[in-house]
Each structure stands twice: as structure tokens, then as C-alpha cells.
Amino acid sequence: MQVDLLIVGQGLCGSWLSYEAQRAGLSVCVLDTQRPNSPSRISAGIINPITGRRQVEVWLSDELLAHAKSAYSSMSETLNRPLIRQTTLIDFFPSDQMCKSFQDRIAQNGKFVSLAQETQITMLPFDQPHGAGIINPVFLIDLPAFLEGNQKKLIDTGSLLEEQVEATQLRIEPDGVRYKDIRAERIVFCEGTAGLSAHFFPNLPFAPNKGEVLILDIPGLQRDHLYKHGLMLAPLSDGTWWAGSSYQWSFNHPHPTPAFREEMERTLKSWLTLPFQVIDHRAGVRPATLERRPFVGFHPQLPRIGILNGMGTKGCSLAPFFARELIRHWFLEEPIHPEASIERFSIAR
Numbered sequence: 001m002q003v004d005l006l007i008v009g010q011g012l013c014g015s016w017l018s019y020e021a022q023r024a025g026l027s028v029c030v031l032d033t034q035r036p037n038s039p040s041r042i043s044a045g046i047i048n049p050i051t052g053r054r055q056v057e058v059w060l061s062d063e064l065l066a067h068a069k070s071a072y073s074s075m076s077e078t079l080n081r082p083l084i085r086q087t088t089l090i091d092f093f094p095s096d097q098m099c100k101s102f103q104d105r106i107a108q109n110g111k112f113v114s115l116a117q118e119t120q121i122t123m124l125p126f127d128q129p130h131g132a133g134i135i136n137p138v139f140l141i142d143l144p145a146f147l148e149g150n151q152k153k154l155i156d157t158g159s160l161l162e163e164q165v166e167a168t169q170l171r172i173e174p175d176g177v178r179y180k181d182i183r184a185e186r187i188v189f190c191e192g193t194a195g196l197s198a199h200f201f202p203n204l205p206f207a208p209n210k211g212e213v214l215i216l217d218i219p220g221l222q223r224d225h226l227y228k229h230g231l232m233l234a235p236l237s238d239g240t241w242w243a244g245s246s247y248q249w250s251f252n253h254p255h256p257t258p259a260f261r262e263e264m265e266r267t268l269k270s271w272l273t274l275p276f277q278v279i280d281h282r283a284g285v286r287p288a289t290l291e292r293r294p295f296v297g298f299h300p301q302l303p304r305i306g307i308l309n310g311m312g313t314k315g316c317s318l319a320p321f322f323a324r325e326l327i328r329h330w331f332l333e334e335p336i337h338p339e340a341s342i343e344r345f346s347i348a349r
């Protein structure tokens, strides 16, 4: 097989890169092991412009939100299924002090944030002694539909192979790269925390972060918002609720733990006044980075080899944005954002 671009991984990064490459007229081949616990397969699909206890705006919030809106809308048309939903997040304050700091944030800059009116929240089935704030807009991506739709589209054109790629089998030739019987002009590693690209991009400052979630059935809970109270409750397209997640920088294994489940159930029972049932418990490791910025670009000495990784907690918005930048960098020689470009590191093999 001869293609323009070989892609390792069909998570958020590989899926968006294959889409952008095909839009630019390139032929692609995607190799993926379809791991069920990859972060793209257990993520809630939330795009929230606000982050942290101090409610700060996320990096590049305006550009990322605008791009995500248009990219997922075009993808919805291509795959003929709805993928993006605009909603609001109701953030219940854990204390009066948090309510006060939210009000201070509104006074300084009310972009994306406002106080919830009593009438908006009193009927909701949550314990709410300290009130709530509203974050608007927030987007919810239907990731199972996005990944399955993309997978099917690639399979239909013979462009997706289930294959565990071994970096040592990759050959760099004068006119391209070769992996077994596949020849390509370039290869891009989109393999999340699998770390295969470390062979070509050693010492990138990854800081993997484990997250656990519960999937719940909560009959009667209104599905038109996301709800937060330390943990996040997000409505999934199959009618269940996503509840999570943990952020663990230090962990011994990537699997679900009884301690997380116990803690989540305890927190939920003290906040949510409706009965719920746990349907599933999942865990995955986010490809986070020390500087909280992605790794995007082609190798300075081996320009046939590229990377799109390090999306951390924000793969839903960063992956489409930087997949597009990488393709435009290749064809139009447009610069990659300096905080994301791997040119910021000295990469020596």
C-alpha cells in the first residue's frame, strides 16, 4: 500500500488528523489497536472555557471554542450524525467563600460566567446551601459517535488497519517511510500515552495523569445541563450519566480502584437527592504534559516523522485545532503555535 500519510492511533488526535489530511486531498492509512480504555474512549467529551478553582479562562479559549464549534459541526455533516451540543454548566459552590470568589471573578470579568438565579436551581435535586454559578457556553461532544463514525468511514475506504505498531520496524527511506508493506510520504504518531514516539522524540516532558469515572443511571435528572460540585455530572448520548473524574499524578496501575468508587458514591449521596445506580467504572491515563501544552510538529532532523500528542485534559478542543495546524504547516508552511510546536525543545536522536 502507498499513501501520503501514515497515522499511528485513532483516538481524538489520529481521527482529527486523518480528517484534516483527507480534506487537504491526502491519502491516509491509520493503524490502531483500538484499546477500549484509551482516554478518548472514556472521556466525557466536555469543552469548558473555564478551568480551576479560580475560574480562569483556558489557554486560547476563544480560538479553541470557535474552531471546535465549526469543526465538529462539519464533522457531524460528514458522518451524518449530531456530534456537538451547546449547553451550560451549573457549578454548585462548596462553601460561601467559593461563592464570594465566583462573584469577585464576575466583577472583574464576566465572560463565560454568571450567578445562577434561585429560580434556575431550587427545583434541581441537589443539596445546594451555598448557591451556584453558571458557565456558558459549554460544549458536549458525543465521542462514541465521533470515534465510531470516523472508524467506519476509514474502514469503508480501506484506510484503517487494526495493528500494534512496533517503532523498530519503521524504515526511513530517501523518498518516504516504510512500515512493513505500507509506504508513505510521512508518518505522524498520535498514540497518546503509549509512548511509541519516544523512539524518535525522546525526553518530551510528558506528565501522564490518571482519571477514573463512574457511569450512572439517574432516572429523573434533567438532561439539559452539566452539573458540578467537585465532581462533574455530564449527560451521555446513550441516556446514562458520566460522573468524574479523578486527577492522579502518581499511580501504580491504570485500572479502576475501589477507593475511587467508594469516594464518588459517598460524594454523590451527600449532594444528589435522587437515587442512582452505578453501571460501569472506567479508568484511563491522560497524555498530559508538564507545561500543559501539546506536542505538535515534525522532527527537526527527520522531517518525515511527526507527532500530535500531549492534549492532556483538553483533547476535545485541542486535537481538532492542532490537527489542522499540523496539516497547514506541512502544506502551506504556516507556523505552529510556538507554545505547542515541538520546535521549543531541542530534540536529538
Ligand SMILES: Cc1cc2nc3c(=O)[nH]c(=O)nc-3n(C[C@H](O)[C@H](O)[C@H](O)COP(=O)(O)OP(=O)(O)OC[C@H]3O[C@@H](n4cnc5c(N)ncnc54)[C@H](O)[C@@H]3O)c2cc1C
Pocket (backbone or CB within 6 Å): 008, 009, 010, 011, 012, 013, 014, 031, 032, 033, 034, 035, 038, 039, 040, 041, 042, 043, 044, 045, 046, 047, 163, 164, 165, 166, 190, 191, 192, 193, 194, 195, 196, 210, 211, 212, 213, 244, 245, 283, 284, 285, 286, 287, 308, 309, 310, 311, 312, 313, 314, 315, 316, 317
Ligand atoms: C477520565 C478522563 C476524562 C476526560 N475528559 C475529557 C473531557 O471531558 N474533555 C476533554 O477535552 N478531554 C478529556 N479527557 C482527555 C482526553 O480524553 C485526551 O486528551 C484525549 O483523548 C487524547 O487523545 P489522543 O488521541 O492523544 O490519545 P488516545 O485517546 O490515547 O488515542 C491513542 C490511540 O492510539 C492507539 N495506539 C497507541 N499505541 C499504538 C501502537 N503502538 N500501535 C497502534 N495503535 C496504537 C491507542 O489504541 C489509541 O486508540 C479525559 C481523559 C480522561 C482519562
